[in-house]
Amino acid sequence: MSIASYLFAAVFYAATAVFVAGLGGKIVQYARTSAPLKIPTTPAPTTRAGVGLRMAREVVLFESLFKANLWIWLFGWLFHAALVLVLLRHLRYFLEPVWSWVLWVQPFGILAALAMVAGLAGLWARRFLVERIRYISAPSDHLMLALLLLIAASGLTMKFVVHTDIVAVKTFFLGLLHFELQPLPADPALYVHLGLVCALLFVFPFSKLLHAPGLFFSPTRNQVDNPRQARHLAPWAARLEAER
Amino acid sequence: MATAATVQAPPLRRIPIIPVLQAEAMAASRPYVANATVQESIGFPGKLVDDWHGVALAKMAELLGKYRSLPVFLDACVHCGACTDKCHYFLGTRDPLNMPVARQELMRSVYRRHFTLAGKLFPWLVGARDLTRETLDQWYTYYNQCSECRRCSVFCPYGIDTAEITMAGREILDAVGLGQKYSNEIIGKVHRIGNNLGLPGPALRNTLEGLEEDVKEDTGVEVRYPLDQKGAEVLLVTPSADFFAEPHVDSLIGYGKVFHAAGIAWTLSSYASEAGNFGMFIGNYEQLRKIALRIREAALELGVKRIVVGECGHAWRVAYSFWNTLVGIGAGGKDPFAVQLQSQLDGRFRQPMHICELTWDLIERGALKFDKEANDRHVVTFHDSCNVARASGMGDQFGGQFEIPRNIIRAVANHFVEMSPETTRERTFCCGGGGGLLSDELLDLRVKGALPRMEALQQVVDSHGVNFMATICAICKAQFTKVLPYYGFKMSMVGGVHQLVSAAIRLK
Numbered sequence: 001m002s003i004a005s006y007l008f009a010a011v012f013y014a015a016t017a018v019f020v021a022g023l024g025g026k027i028v029q030y031a032r033t034s035a036p037l038k039i040p041t042t043p044a045p046t047t048r049a050g051v052g053l054r055m056a057r058e059v060v061l062f063e064s065l066f067k068a069n070l071w072i073w074l075f076g077w078l079f080h081a082a083l084v085l086v087l088l089r090h091l092r093y094f095l096e097p098v099w100s101w102v103l104w105v106q107p108f109g110i111l112a113a114l115a116m117v118a119g120l121a122g123l124w125a126r127r128f129l130v131e132r133i134r135y136i137s138a139p140s141d142h143l144m145l146a147l148l149l150l151i152a153a154s155g156l157t158m159k160f161v162v163h164t165d166i167v168a169v170k171t172f173f174l175g176l177l178h179f180e181l182q183p184l185p186a187d188p189a190l191y192v193h194l195g196l197v198c199a200l201l202f203v204f205p206f207s208k209l210l211h212a213p214g215l216f217f218s219p220t221r222n223q224v225d226n227p228r229q230a231r232h233l234a235p236w237a238a239r240l241e242a243e244r
Numbered sequence: 245m246a247t248a249a250t251v252q253a254p255p256l257r258r259i260p261i262i263p264v265l266q267a268e269a270m271a272a273s274r275p276y277v278a279n280a281t282v283q284e285s286i287g288f289p290g291k292l293v294d295d296w297h298g299v300a301l302a303k304m305a306e307l308l309g310k311y312r313s314l315p316v317f318l319d320a321c322v323h324c325g326a327c328t329d330k331c332h333y334f335l336g337t338r339d340p341l342n343m344p345v346a347r348q349e350l351m352r353s354v355y356r357r358h359f360t361l362a363g364k365l366f367p368w369l370v371g372a373r374d375l376t377r378e379t380l381d382q383w384y385t386y387y388n389q390c391s392e393c394r395r396c397s398v399f400c401p402y403g404i405d406t407a408e409i410t411m412a413g414r415e416i417l418d419a420v421g422l423g424q425k426y427s428n429e430i431i432g433k434v435h436r437i438g439n440n441l442g443l444p445g446p447a448l449r450n451t452l453e454g455l456e457e458d459v460k461e462d463t464g465v466e467v468r469y470p471l472d473q474k475g476a477e478v479l480l481v482t483p484s485a486d487f488f489a490e491p492h493v494d495s496l497i498g499y500g501k502v503f504h505a506a507g508i509a510w511t512l513s514s515y516a517s518e519a520g521n522f523g524m525f526i527g528n529y530e531q532l533r534k535i536a537l538r539i540r541e542a543a544l545e546l547g548v549k550r551i552v553v554g555e556c557g558h559a560w561r562v563a564y565s566f567w568n569t570l571v572g573i574g575a576g577g578k579d580p581f582a583v584q585l586q587s588q589l590d591g592r593f594r595q596p597m598h599i600c601e602l603t604w605d606l607i608e609r610g611a612l613k614f615d616k617e618a619n620d621r622h623v624v625t626f627h628d629s630c631n632v633a634r635a636s637g638m639g640d641q642f643g644g645q646f647e648i649p650r651n652i653i654r655a656v657a658n659h660f661v662e663m664s665p666e667t668t669r670e671r672t673f674c675c676g677g678g679g680g681l682l683s684d685e686l687l688d689l690r691v692k693g694a695l696p697r698m699e700a701l702q703q704v705v706d707s708h709g710v711n712f713m714a715t716i717c718a719i720c721k722a723q724f725t726k727v728l729p730y731y732g733f734k735m736s737m738v739g740g741v742h743q744l745v746s747a748a749i750r751l752k
Contacts, residue, residue, distance in 0.1 A: 026319070033312040036529065038565045039405065041397045042634055043643040043670065058401065068326035068399035076324065076401075126325065131265055133325035135340050136349065138371035140362075141323050206362045207370075211402055214320030219313050220394075220403035225637055227565045228594055230576040236310060237569070240533065241581045 005172070005184040008194060012176055015201035022205025023213065030217040036234035044225035051224050058221060071126065079119030079148075085112035086155075093170045094177060113156055120149050140207065147196055154193035164190045251688045253730040254336060256699045263329055269339035273689050274385050275681070278423035285432045286531065289421035296420040297375055301358055303419040304412070308359065310529075313408040318355045320402040321345060327396040327406075332673045333389050336692035341386050344396035344406040350382055351409055384422055387413035389689055391679035392525065393630035398670050410679070411527025418526055426683035427522045434535050439484035439518035445471075448514055451487050459497060465751040467504045469496075473511035474546050478503070480510050480599070481519040481539055481563075482554025483718035491739040492721055495555050498742030499599055501749050505613075506606050510552075516542035519559035520718065524566075525680035533570045536562065540571040540585055549590040552597045555740050557629035557717030558678065563596045564636035600716060601638050603745060604648045607655050613750040619657035622712040624744065625704050626650055626662070627697065627724075628672035629717035643669070649716055649741050656748040661708040667700040675715075677723030690723060691730045698731045705733075714741050 045051045057063040062080075065073045089109025092098045124145045127137045158164045164187040175182035184190070203209070216222065280290030293299050308315050327344040329335065334342035341347060349371065356363030356372035363372030373379060392407035417423065433442040443451075452469040459467045470476065480503075486496040503510045516538040523531030543551055551573055553563045568574025572582035573589075573596055589595045606612045626649060638644040646669045653660050667673050676693030704710040715721060715738060724738035 030316055035312040041403060042637055062401055064399055065326050065401040072324050072326055132328040136323045136345050140370045208322045210319040211322050214316045215402045217316050218403040220397050220405050227568050228574045231582050232569050
């Protein structure tokens, strides 16, 4: 087995560990920090179920972004929806036997990869073309788009230009899952693809990708608008009453 | 600092608008810094502390642990740009640091540098900056150019609310001794005297007696404006501007007529003669709570069954969204502190209740009669006040805060016209003077911040001959009275919803 195979196995374990621990840590931090005041952006749902629906619309349809700007919504939604399909398509590398609906997703995954590139390109173009967005873009914003685009491009390269031995790739990943190391095909496109995916996993908990868990903890979106019906009191605020 | 003479309204623009940036356009706009007396009277350092760097970061760490909104909002922003053209101060000034994301970034950059791994290792990559004296000054400048109106939070895909960042910014500035004079002085007055204007009890009594005489003269009916009446059914808490400012007082007269016509015994309180709560503007929970406690104490002392709030935007946010949390005015409390008050209040009514909810309930029951022709000289439009629209509710229906005031207007006036839907309801534009910025030295900012509302108003003036803009906020009323003339409108064009009620209500 090649040194590269060992190296990739090690990096994948490390990246996954950092991703899980880092993201888990953030989620615990958000969950433990109180939201002492009722601050839903109103009009807001008055029941838990209503909040669930509002959150679902935000997660699935990007409702607020739709109200804000149709171009950003179009490119952003296209990218995220495509990413979901692409990730579902990739499940086949981690499952044996492959579930039937994952097989069914396969052709859509290919289309989605192209849509993903289009969405990312649109988002990146806005960072250059729109003065306001150019003003607020940091180097990391450009790098993040470059990273995602390169991941998509290297993946598409393996599909359409230089094929890689995907059966061997699957054996490698099933091996990782069962802690039995297997060789990884020595293809440059594959190395680029997997290397960048690991980079993405590494940076996730330390970057703006935290918008994913953040949305679920956003008090303006996840609070029930019932302040007159129920008393909402943070533990640290309750202590003020004891001190009186 | 702009003086009144140099302040000029920007020309109205054609809608839709793609704003062009003008860097540092408002870099010189800052409110006066509070002096030592003002600061120390409410427990803040009198001047910039020596170790401002350490104190500021310690305060930031404390807030990050106390308010979940802060770490979530500082982490989640992806710089998508959805909010960039939503702030009225940005639209009016074109200063890029008035784009909500850029305003947040002033704090986010420091957060990244001092509290995140990426910012500690690669500051240049993620736009992280050290907390320097210049940064602190920039905070003072631009966290005092946000009216905490939450319009950006409507459009953010993660619900990031710049008001939360601004409040945290002001809280940190207060902690290092850089307080804002206007807000902090007012907070001191509430504690000392009971209201934002510093109107003492005897003066208040005088004013109310004067009102009774005026109304008697006007209508021939003895409408009462009672003060400190024990055993009254309703305690009315209203912004102190209602006691003497124009056009505010006309709405106060209207509340009294509604109570009179409905036969409800009510009272004002000299101890809690202020609905406004500037503790919210400076983001300080203890101040917010301490000011709200006065209302709890007055309610217990007077033994009232209901608490009703007058026309005031941020006061209604504090009352509706925060009072139950802060001082137990509401329902559903199981702890002794909340139960003490909640068992006294009449659970059949919403507690607290907005005066518009009260009036509309009475109208729906047929308890009030109107001569709508009395308002025929007005073609009315309604300006939704930000804190009512995006930070509170009314009634039991979704969006009741939009419908109830409109329903009242339609019940008391024949001519009602809506402004552009891009500028009303949850998308309403701030008047430009909210959030503790209603101060003379900020007039230039206030005039420019009013631009988007003035553009929408001009449209309905041109198309429908609108000549009256009703609103239910004391700050909106004061702000518009001041800035309308800069745009060529009459200052008397703005007024309260209960001003219209007052003109049309039939008294027995």
